[in-house]
Amino acid sequence: MIQRRLPIASASLLGLAAALSACASGNDLPSADTAASQVTTIGVNSYLWRASLEAVSFAPLLQADSAGGVIVTDWFANPENPAERVKLTVSILDQDLRADALRVAASRQVSQGGGWVDAPVQAATVQKLEDIILTKARELRRQAIAS
Missing domain, CATH: 3.30.530 (Alpha-D-Glucose-1,6-Bisphosphate; Chain A, domain 4)
Known part of the structure; x- marks a missing residue:
């Protein structure tokens, strides 16, 4: 059973790494939440x-x-x-x-x-x-x- 889990875990890690490297390629940055609960351009909320x-x-x-x-x-x-x-x-x-x-x-x-x-x-x-x-x-x- 351990041998079966390792390939699955490795495949999951490789998929996650590929997804992260695709995000790091530049244009797919998440947008900022303009209505965050912490808006402090004047010093306070x-x-x-x-x-x-x-x-x-x-x-x-x-x-x-x-x-x-x-x-x-x-x-x-x-x-x-x-x-x-x-x-x-x-x-x-x-x-x-x-x-x-x-x-x-x-x-x-x-x-x-x-x-x-x-x-x-x-x-x-x-x-x-x-x-x-x-x-x-x-x-x-x-x-x-x-x-």
Whole structure:
């Protein structure tokens, strides 16, 4: 039985070597995946960056550092609830499109006695914004693959 396996294994190795040498001959190089999950021409994952900018576009920006992956909004008050305002910080922590590559922090203040007082932010609010950003980033990647 061993003698039969050796010729088969040798034939398989020769076939693999021939296939590899044909690929190395020049023009049959594999094409690059233009929609890879790690697109970092701006320093951070571009899908997460674009999705984050879109998600916080309702608020004025204080800082947007694409190299460091940080977006900071100024205070924003919803016209329907002017006695409350929020400020957001979005950090992109990795070059890969992954859930743990994104962190959102929110500050909230309420108007009391003519001034602004810090108030707690519900964890579900931050989680919802992270979900919106991740969903949009994945959608952008799917669009890039389709085109």
